[in-house]
Amino acid sequence: xxYLTQMLGLTVQNFLSAATGMAIVVALxxxxxxxxxxxxxxxxxxxxxxxxxxxxxxxxxxxxxxxSQGVVQTFDAYKTVPLLEPVTYEQPKLxxxxxxxxxxxxxxxxxxxxxxxxxxxxGPAASQIAIKQLGTNGGGFFNVNSAHPLENATPFSNFLEMxxxxxxxxxxxxxxxxxxxxxxxxxxxxxxxxxxxIGLLLPAEYSEWxxxxxxxxxxxxxxxxxxxxxxxxxxxxxxxxxVSSALWATVTTAASNGxxxxxxDSFTPLGGLVPMWLMQLGEVVYGGVGSGLYGMLVFAIIAVxxxxxxxxxxxxxxxxKIEAFEMTxxxxxxxxxxxxxxxxxxxxxxxxxxxxxxxxPGAHGFSEVLYAFSSASxxxxxxxxxxxxxxxxxxxxxxxxxxxxxxxxxxxxLAIAGSLAAKKLVPSGLGTLPTHTPLFxxxxxxTVLMVGALNFIPALALGPVVEHLxxxxxx
Amino acid sequence: MTDETAVISHPLPKTVWASLFDPTxxxxxxxxxxxxxxxxxxxxxxxxxxxxxGSLLTTALYVQALGGQxxxxxxxxxxxxxxxxxxxxxxxxxxxxxxxRAKAQAASLRRARGAVMAKRLHEPRQGASWSKVEGPLLxxxxxxxxxxxxxxPADGEVIEGVAxxxxxxxxxxxxxxxxxxxxxFSAVTGGTRLLSDWLVVRIAVNPGEAFLDRMxxxxxxxxxxxxxxxxxxxILLVALTLIxxxxxxxxxxxSAYSVEVMKAGAPVTTVLVAxxxxxxxxxxxxxxxxxxxxxxGRMMQKNVVAVSGRAVEAAGDVDVLLLDKTGTITLxxxxxxxxxxxxxxxxxxxxxxxxxxSLADETPEGRSVVVLAKHQFGLxxxxxxxxxxxxxRSVPTPG
Numbered sequence: 113x114x115y116l117t118q119m120l121g122l123t124v125q126n127f128l129s130a131a132t133g134m135a136i137v138v139a140l141x142x143x144x145x146x147x148x149x150x151x152x153x154x155x156x157x158x159x160x161x162x163x164x165x166x167x168x169x170x171x172x173x174x175x176x177x178x179x180s181q182g183v184v185q186t187f188d189a190y191k192t193v194p195l196l197e198p199v200t201y202e203q204p205k206l207x208x209x210x211x212x213x214x215x216x217x218x219x220x221x222x223x224x225x226x227x228x229x230x231x232x233x234x235g236p237a238a239s240q241i242a243i244k245q246l247g248t249n250g251g252g253f254f255n256v257n258s259a260h261p262l263e264n265a266t267p268f269s270n271f272l273e274m275x276x277x278x279x280x281x282x283x284x285x286x287x288x289x290x291x292x293x294x295x296x297x298x299x300x301x302x303x304x305x306x307x308x309x310i311g312l313l314l315p316a317e318y319s320e321w322x323x324x325x326x327x328x329x330x331x332x333x334x335x336x337x338x339x340x341x342x343x344x345x346x347x348x349x350x351x352x353x354x355v356s357s358a359l360w361a362t363v364t365t366a367a368s369n370g371x372x373x374x375x376x377d378s379f380t381p382l383g384g385l386v387p388m389w390l391m392q393l394g395e396v397v398y399g400g401v402g403s404g405l406y407g408m409l410v411f412a413i414i415a416v417x418x419x420x421x422x423x424x425x426x427x428x429x430x431x432x433k434i435e436a437f438e439m440t441x442x443x444x445x446x447x448x449x450x451x452x453x454x455x456x457x458x459x460x461x462x463x464x465x466x467x468x469x470x471x472x473p474g475a476h477g478f479s480e481v482l483y484a485f486s487s488a489s490x491x492x493x494x495x496x497x498x499x500x501x502x503x504x505x506x507x508x509x510x511x512x513x514x515x516x517x518x519x520x521x522x523x524x525x526l527a528i529a530g531s532l533a534a535k536k537l538v539p540s541g542l543g544t545l546p547t548h549t550p551l552f553x554x555x556x557x558x559t560v561l562m563v564g565a566l567n568f569i570p571a572l573a574l575g576p577v578v579e580h581l582x583x584x585x586x587x
Numbered sequence: 588m589t590d591e592t593a594v595i596s597h598p599l600p601k602t603v604w605a606s607l608f609d610p611t612x613x614x615x616x617x618x619x620x621x622x623x624x625x626x627x628x629x630x631x632x633x634x635x636x637x638x639x640x641g642s643l644l645t646t647a648l649y650v651q652a653l654g655g656q657x658x659x660x661x662x663x664x665x666x667x668x669x670x671x672x673x674x675x676x677x678x679x680x681x682x683x684x685x686x687x688r689a690k691a692q693a694a695s696l697r698r699a700r701g702a703v704m705a706k707r708l709h710e711p712r713q714g715a716s717w718s719k720v721e722g723p724l725l726x727x728x729x730x731x732x733x734x735x736x737x738x739x740p741a742d743g744e745v746i747e748g749v750a751x752x753x754x755x756x757x758x759x760x761x762x763x764x765x766x767x768x769x770x771x772f773s774a775v776t777g778g779t780r781l782l783s784d785w786l787v788v789r790i791a792v793n794p795g796e797a798f799l800d801r802m803x804x805x806x807x808x809x810x811x812x813x814x815x816x817x818x819x820x821x822i823l824l825v826a827l828t829l830i831x832x833x834x835x836x837x838x839x840x841x842s843a844y845s846v847e848v849m850k851a852g853a854p855v856t857t858v859l860v861a862x863x864x865x866x867x868x869x870x871x872x873x874x875x876x877x878x879x880x881x882x883x884g885r886m887m888q889k890n891v892v893a894v895s896g897r898a899v900e901a902a903g904d905v906d907v908l909l910l911d912k913t914g915t916i917t918l919x920x921x922x923x924x925x926x927x928x929x930x931x932x933x934x935x936x937x938x939x940x941x942x943x944x945s946l947a948d949e950t951p952e953g954r955s956v957v958v959l960a961k962h963q964f965g966l967x968x969x970x971x972x973x974x975x976x977x978x979x980r981s982v983p984t985p986g
Contacts, residue, residue: 439819443826450830458837461844473848575839
């Protein structure tokens with residue numbers, strides 16, 4: 113794509129996607145705040161504000177910081193530079209029609225070539241990266257995404273880019289607390305997200321750090337030392353090593369970002385299970401800009417509803433009664449992820465068109481398909497790249513699922529917002545379940561895990577878990 | 588109290604509390620739990636209906652396995668099938684027991700009510716001949732004679748006569764009120780008691796429409812409506828059931844794929860049905876209606892009749908109960924139960940003074956003070972005129 117297409121076309125999408133998420137979450141929060149109201153704000157106003165006051169200033173700052181670290185930002189054409197060491201390689205000879213030539217005995221003919229220069233792709237990358245990270249959009253400027261030195265130059269730029277992914281989704285929790293007039297409510301949601309995040313980050317790190325036990329019998333040294341990072345370095349950028357790669361993988365799938373600095377497909381089975389599961393939880397651990405928080409608030413509504421009958425009270429969240437209509441909409445919202453992911457995966461492994469491009473048949477092939485559908489339905493975009501997804505079947509199926517996954521959930525969320533806004537505020541009393549306590553945080557985490565875990569564990573057991581057992585068995 | 592709950596002032600007969608293990612109820616419930624396996628009944632509870640379909644499926648698989656074509660050992664399929672059917676039967680049983688207890692309670696309520704006898708007049712005028720009929724048999728338009736000391740058999744309108752009526756059981760007002768034909772004071776309510784004279788009353792309601800009847804119908808769960816929370820909970824349960832249905836149904840192609848690429852094992856079906864039965868919220872789904880009935884039973888034990896399930900929920904949300912009159916929730920006829928004396932005054936002295944002060948008081952409160960003094964200290968009620976008392980004026984005191 114030309115620089116103009118990138119800057120005009122994709123930038124608009126990058127900004128709007130994030131601004132839309134924020135507009136929806138703000139509408140939902142207004143639903144909690146307003147009493148007996150018949151409106152929850154103007155979408156265009158919220159979108160413009162989000163873009164002007166949040167996304168633009170932040171991406172300006174981030175772009176400049178990234179450029180200072182060496183991330184390229186230029187309109188110049190691709191650079192051709194001489195190689196320090198010319199490379200000699202063999203290449204099959206082709207005839208006029210592009211078919212490989214063979215000698216008389218049928219062996220392919222080759223010619224020896226020497227490359228003395230290479231083309232280095234450049235472009236206005238820093239500004240694009242800033243908004244793609246801040247807006248949790250993913251999609252790199254260069255093909256290898258944030259593993260590319262001109263896209264992610266230094267450890268500090270790596271840190272900045274990771275921080276940018278979770279910055280707005282996490283900060284919106286505070287916005288939520290501020291808007292409902294009780295910041296403790298926001299901290300509780302943030303605490304639940306963070307506990308889930310750390311709880312899943314640690315196994316991913318551990319699994320990658322331990323490496324592949326199959327190598328032990330081959331006498332391959334996988335221990336970390338001065339000379340090497342150790343652990344499972346397949347598919348990882350040597351500049352970042354295990355910790356930064358696994359951390360990035362967790363961050364990018366916890367938020368619905370999808371930019372990568374390592375190859376998720378090459379993670380160990382359990383290391384790869386973590387990013388997959390984070391997406392399947394519905395991208396609520398920080399999650400996308402706005403979408404993470406409204407997804408989490410839907411879970412909070414369900415948590416309150418489950419807890420209400422336990423203490424014999426009509427369930428209320430932030431003074432609004434949770435009734436049949438809200439539960440219907442919350443039910444629809446939590447149905448979406450399992451429906452899209454599981455039915456999509458089931459179709460792919462049943463149809464010939466879907467099975468044709470699974471290049472690693474077996475448990476890992478299944479993991480790849482499951483990852484592809486988890487990623488698409490939760491608007492993530494990262495992939496287990498061993499799956500050949502660029503064909504009519506996967507493009508159509510994943511495209512439809514991406515569309516439904518993003519917009520289907522917005523409809524019930526806005527319906528909840530409208531219904532809550534029309535309700536009166538119930539003053540909290542002795543019997544009200546407080547929603548800012550550690551108890552509620554645990555309850556919320558439990559609800560997220562119950563829905564997420566129970567839904568996907570059977571499928572995960574057939575993919576990554578089988579892989580893991582096979583890997584241990586192969587020792 | 589909301590309009591939907593009523594408090595019975597007198598304790599209900601002991602027989603109302605049907606025992607949980609009453610053999611008649613249990614026998615009935617066991618029969619009912621099999622009758623309720625009919626599809627049109629199971630359909631009403633979506634969660635259990637899914638279990639029902641699963642049971643039918645594994646039963647079919649078992650029959651297939653008996654024919655030697657089974658996808659798993661016949662014994663295993665049989666075990667899973669039996670568990671699923673037992674789950675269904677237990678759900679039906681719990682509900683039947685709860686219903687049985689509610690019916691027993693309603694029956695004893697009805698017995699208590701049947702005691703009211705009415706004097707139905709053959710002609711709508713005072714002095715006409717009358718015959719005794721049971722209160723519940725009265726129809727709208729019947730004309731009855733009510734005399735001093737009688738209970739009003741049903742709601743109606745006074746067409747002849749003037750009398751004082753004690754309406755404390757309904758309104759809580761302890762002083763008797765006058766009811767007469769014509770005008771604003773002609774309506775009388777069933778359950779009130781005539782204190783003096785007589786009335787000719789035209790009954791205004793059919794049996795089954797009166798307040799007490801609605802209470803009984805409620806207890807019998809005949810008109811049981813789902814409460815708002817119950818509806819919302821059902822929706823959540825249905826959503827979860829749907830999710831887990833997707834989970835298990837999609838496991839079939841997943842396992843088929845695994846079998847295909849691994850060239851080992853066989854796709855599973857019975858296990859999937861068993862997994863579904865474990866995942867979906869069967870326990871709460873099965874017991875939801877039983878819980879609702881039990882909730883009303885609990886309130887019954889506290890002498891509160893819930894007229895709807897909604898009222899049970901509302902009662903759970905009550906923090907403070909404010910009443911503008913005591914009679915609504917108590918007997919209505921306030922009466923003295925003890926003399927509490929301040930220091931320096933003997934109790935008997937207090938009782939004597941209180942009795943003297945209450946002699947001219949014709950309200951139930953006043954009369955009860957006189958009676959209490961007589962009971963506790965043997966102070967006879969004295970004739971107020973014999974004491975030479977005259978109506979007194981307030982005298983301004985100096986200072």
